[in-house]
Structures are given as C-alpha cells and as structure tokens.
Amino acid sequence: MQLIIGFVAAILVAFAAYRVRSLSFSGALAAVGVGTVVFGVGGWEWAALLLAFFVSSSGLTRAFGKRKNELNEKFAKGGRRDAGQVLGNGAVAALFAALHGLYPEAVWPWLGFAAALAAVNADTWATELGVLSPHPPRLITDLRRTVEMGTSGGITLIGTLSALAGASVIGALAGLLGPGAGSGSRALVVALAGLAGSLVDSLLGATVQAIYHCPACDKETERHPAHLCGTATIQVRGWAWMTNDWVNLACAVSGAVMAILAGQ
Numbered sequence: 001m002q003l004i005i006g007f008v009a010a011i012l013v014a015f016a017a018y019r020v021r022s023l024s025f026s027g028a029l030a031a032v033g034v035g036t037v038v039f040g041v042g043g044w045e046w047a048a049l050l051l052a053f054f055v056s057s058s059g060l061t062r063a064f065g066k067r068k069n070e071l072n073e074k075f076a077k078g079g080r081r082d083a084g085q086v087l088g089n090g091a092v093a094a095l096f097a098a099l100h101g102l103y104p105e106a107v108w109p110w111l112g113f114a115a116a117l118a119a120v121n122a123d124t125w126a127t128e129l130g131v132l133s134p135h136p137p138r139l140i141t142d143l144r145r146t147v148e149m150g151t152s153g154g155i156t157l158i159g160t161l162s163a164l165a166g167a168s169v170i171g172a173l174a175g176l177l178g179p180g181a182g183s184g185s186r187a188l189v190v191a192l193a194g195l196a197g198s199l200v201d202s203l204l205g206a207t208v209q210a211i212y213h214c215p216a217c218d219k220e221t222e223r224h225p226a227h228l229c230g231t232a233t234i235q236v237r238g239w240a241w242m243t244n245d246w247v248n249l250a251c252a253v254s255g256a257v258m259a260i261l262a263g264q
Contacts, residue, residue: 007032171187
C-alpha cells in the first residue's frame with residue numbers, strides 16, 4: 001500500500017515539475033521512478049530530503065536562470081532536467097532508499113541516502129550561485145590558474161560556500177528526521193560528505209569529463225556533437241563517455257561512501 005501511495009505522490013510531484021518546466025518529459029518519467037522508490041519504500045522522512053533537494057535546486061535554477069543563460073554555451077544541457085540529469089542526481093539516493101527496505105534497522109542506508117542528496121545539492125548550489133562571483137573561477141587542480149566562468153572544474157569562493165550551504169540544508173534535515181533524530185554529529189557528517197562529494201565533482205570535471213572545443217566560436221564546451229552555433233565540436237580532453245550526468249552520479253556516490261565510512 002505504501003508503494004502505491006509513493007507512486008501516486010511521485011506522479012503528482014513530477015507532473016507539477018513538468019508543468020512549471022523544471023523537468024522535461026523524460027525527466028518527469030525518471031522522477032516518477034526515483035520518487036516511487038524514495039516515497040514508497042523510505043516514507044515521508046526520506047521524501048522530505050528528496051523534496052528539499054529538488055525544490056531548492058530547481059528554485060535556484062529558475063531564480064538565476066537569466067544569469068546562467070549567458071553561459072549556456074558551456075553547459076551540455078539547459079535548466080529543464082532530462083532523464084539523464086534526474087538519474088545522475090537521484091539514482092544513488094533511490095538505491096539507498098531501496099536498501100533501507102532490505103535493512104530497515106540499519107542506519108547506513110539513511111547516511112548514504114542523505115549524503116548522496118547532500119552532494120548533488122551542494123554541486124547544484126555551487127553551479128547556480130557560483131556564477132554570481134565577481135572574480136573568475138580557479139581550476140581546482142591548479143588554484144593559480146584562472147578559467148572562464150562556467151568551465152568544468154572551476155571553483156570560486158562563493159561557489160564553495162554555496163556548496164557548503166546546500167550540503168548543510170540536507171545535513172540539517174538528515175540530523176532532524178533520521179534515526180535517533182536530533183543528531184548534530186550525523187548532520188555534520190552528511191554536510192561535510194556532501195561538500196566533499198561536490199569537490200570530487202569539480203575534480204572529475206577538471207580531469208576526466210569529456211570537454212569539447214568549438215572551432216567557430218573558439219570556446220570550450222560540454223556540448224557535443226554540435227555547439228549552440230551549430231558547428232561540430234571537437235573533443236579536447238577527458239573520456240568520451242564521461243558526460244556531466246556520469247560526473248553527477250560519481251558526485252553522489254562519493255558523498256554517500258564518505259558519509260557511511262565516517263558514520264561507522
């Protein structure tokens with residue numbers, strides 16, 4: 001019965017997100033799958049964390065969409081999340097919600113779930129608010145080197161503080177709603193693991209994520225096979241299969257693993 005309720009709730013949330021153009025059609029379908037598992041297996045506490053991530057990240061995307069539109073040539077996709085983005089951000093959390101169904105007395109599925117969401121929330125907040133920085137980002141692998149705003153692997157002080165804030169929102173909820181509610185130490189573990197996961201995301205973006213070059217615009221971009229101008233892009237670094245969606249998935253996995261190890 002709870003799974004049916006979760007399915008209905010997931011459909012309602014996904015439909016609302018689709019109507020306000022936060023999700024594409026494929027993104028809405030993927031969100032129904034993720035939401036059904038989280039709502040149906042985990043329950044309302046798990047749903048609260050997932051909704052906190054989705055509402056806050058989507059809200060920031062809409063609030064600062066115009067500023068980020070100036071950098072659309074850099075990013076592989078726009079603000080309307082498709083199935084790849086939904087699964088990259090939510091599949092790991094859904095996995096830990098399912099594991100909670102198998103191990104209902106264990107704490108580690110909650111830690112993994114919360115930290116996975118904290119990591120992707122941190123990454124989203126850093127991306128959406130980092131563009132407000134008055135200073136150019138620095139490459140995470142070489143902090144002496146400045147890069148263009150929106151460059152994969154570039155970090156700013158505002159972006160890093162935003163990542164910490166995004167992770168802390170999920171961490172606070174994890175401490176309040178999880179097993180042994182009111183655990184400040186658990187909130188701290190989730191928040192720090194989330195921040196660390198977002199830094200792993202930046203590190204992968206600077207090293208192995210597939211990055212391309214548009215010869216017509218002379219711009220670096222994640223877009224392939226064609227840039228916004230229509231010109232075919234040429235890969236200049238990274239692994240061809242390592243798209244931003246896979247980087248987001250790695251971000252979530254990293255946060256979850258670190259929280260579980262630290263929480264033991």
